[in-house]
Ligand SMILES: Nc1nc2c(ncn2[C@@H]2O[C@H](COP(=O)(O)OP(=O)(O)OP(=O)(O)O)[C@@H](O)[C@H]2O)c(=O)[nH]1
């Protein structure tokens with residue numbers, strides 16, 4: 115078991131041994147060793163540096179991310195082996211860890227066995243198929259991240275089509291059903307050591323160095339109309355929308371907590387220095403014009419307006435359009451180059467991410483699902499109606515692997531097309547430590563996310579309401595970039611708990627939330643569809 119409380123480990127060193135730390139270190143806070151808290155007190159605050167009066171807060175226990183960003187912004191980032199500090203860090207090298215830290219993680223040989231062929235179709239095809247060589251070649255391409263869609267161009271026979279279908283499934287599931295000889299497997303796969311990406315045994319909260327809080331709307335002091343006008347951040351509609359992305363229909367409240375934003379902006383590497391500087395200058399100005407600075411705090415989350423029948427119809431129309439698998443990737447830089455807005459689904463393994471994508475698109479065969487946790491192993495991209503992209507992700511927590519966590523975090527940190535992350539939570543299990551840890555990470559990265567409660571059909575009305583209330587309470591008290599409205603999904607089936615009509619309505623709301631997050635206008639129906 116992973117023991118963060120082990121005497122041999124200090125808290126700080128345990129934190130450094132985690133995947134999320136190493137990812138944050140590489141993408142968010144370039145300095146390898148955070149400066150001690152005492153050092154930070156000496157520095158001028160962020161808003162002071164920007165000409166303000168010093169409300170910008172220096173993060174305790176780590177270097178100011180904005181300062182780090184300034185220091186390192188010009189340095190080219192090498193994705194291979196060199197980190198931003200110019201120090202050599204082999205990509206697969208693990209952070210130092212004590213021998214027993216990942217003692218529960220299965221060693222690699224077991225993993226290799228899992229990746230040996232288990233696909234009935236594949237095996238049959240391989241024994242009978244005269245196009246074995248082509249089949250193997252296709253599989254190899256899959257492993258290397260080649261888009262499955264491209265492979266369909268090469269199909270000429272039925273056998274080949276079957277092979278491609280298998281290969282596509284292989285691609286989506288991380289090559290799990292590969293029929294490669296050991297010597298053909300990429301070195302990277304063979305040498306990996308299985309472990310979980312965020313482990314529940316770690317007391318993550320104790321490693322927090324920054325406290326970001328949200329005040330409930332009732333406790334806020336109303337601004338005068340003039341102040342409000344001055345405080346409105348017009349820039350929010352532009353490049354900075356992502357920091358406070360709430361969808362096109364929402365009006366963001368006039369005041370924003372400068373401390374929170376300075377932390378968020380500073381730690382988000384997606385925007386360039388110029389953008390950050392301009393944005394922070396605007397925030398600093400907004401904070402400074404407030405008459406009583408102590409009273410002006412973040413105005414929590416905006417309330418979402420009710421969804422109109424027309425909006426629901428628009429969303430339903432979009433998801434009735436053709437859906438195509440685009441590509442599976444094992445490295446963030448392989449992500450398809452598309453300008454379409456994107457939403458991604460993240461959550462613990464087995465929470466129902468892949469199933470939700472199937473339900474949304476009404477195609478139960480689009481993504482492979484399984485009651486075995488850890489089924490999806492790559493990021494899978496799907497085009498919906500040529501307007502938006504959906505991304506299915508591997509799960510974290512039970513049966514997850516460190517490299518999947520790295521892949522997810524790298525994708526989240528670098529993908530500009532990403533408009534909102536949908537975070538799935540199973541209300542039967544409730545919020546887990548790993549969920550909270552990810553939320554905290556997203557808050558620091560200023561990535562907006564919305565919670566979807568899955569498996570509604572597995573709980574009675576009362577039990578579901580209780581679980582939902584508990585999760586909502588946590589979000590209100592802790593989450594920052596979380597969209598205020600919780601969504602719900604469940605299987606359409608007759609069970610003593612289930613109300614199919616309610617579940618169908620909820621699904622329409624999820625569809626609308628996606629349309630809203632991406633900010634698209636759904637194309638009107640064509641003449642053909644009107645007939
Ligand atoms: N009853 C019920 N079962 C569900 C629901 N959604 C998913 N499941 C089941 O939960 C299991 C896991 O579903 P997946 O969609 O594969 O879960 P995942 O989050 O993609 O899992 P990984 O790929 O392993 O991370 C499957 O057996 C699904 O049938 C739901 O809303 N209700």
Ligand SMILES: [Mg+2]
Pocket residue numbers: 467468469482483489490506507508
């Ligand atoms: Mg899945």
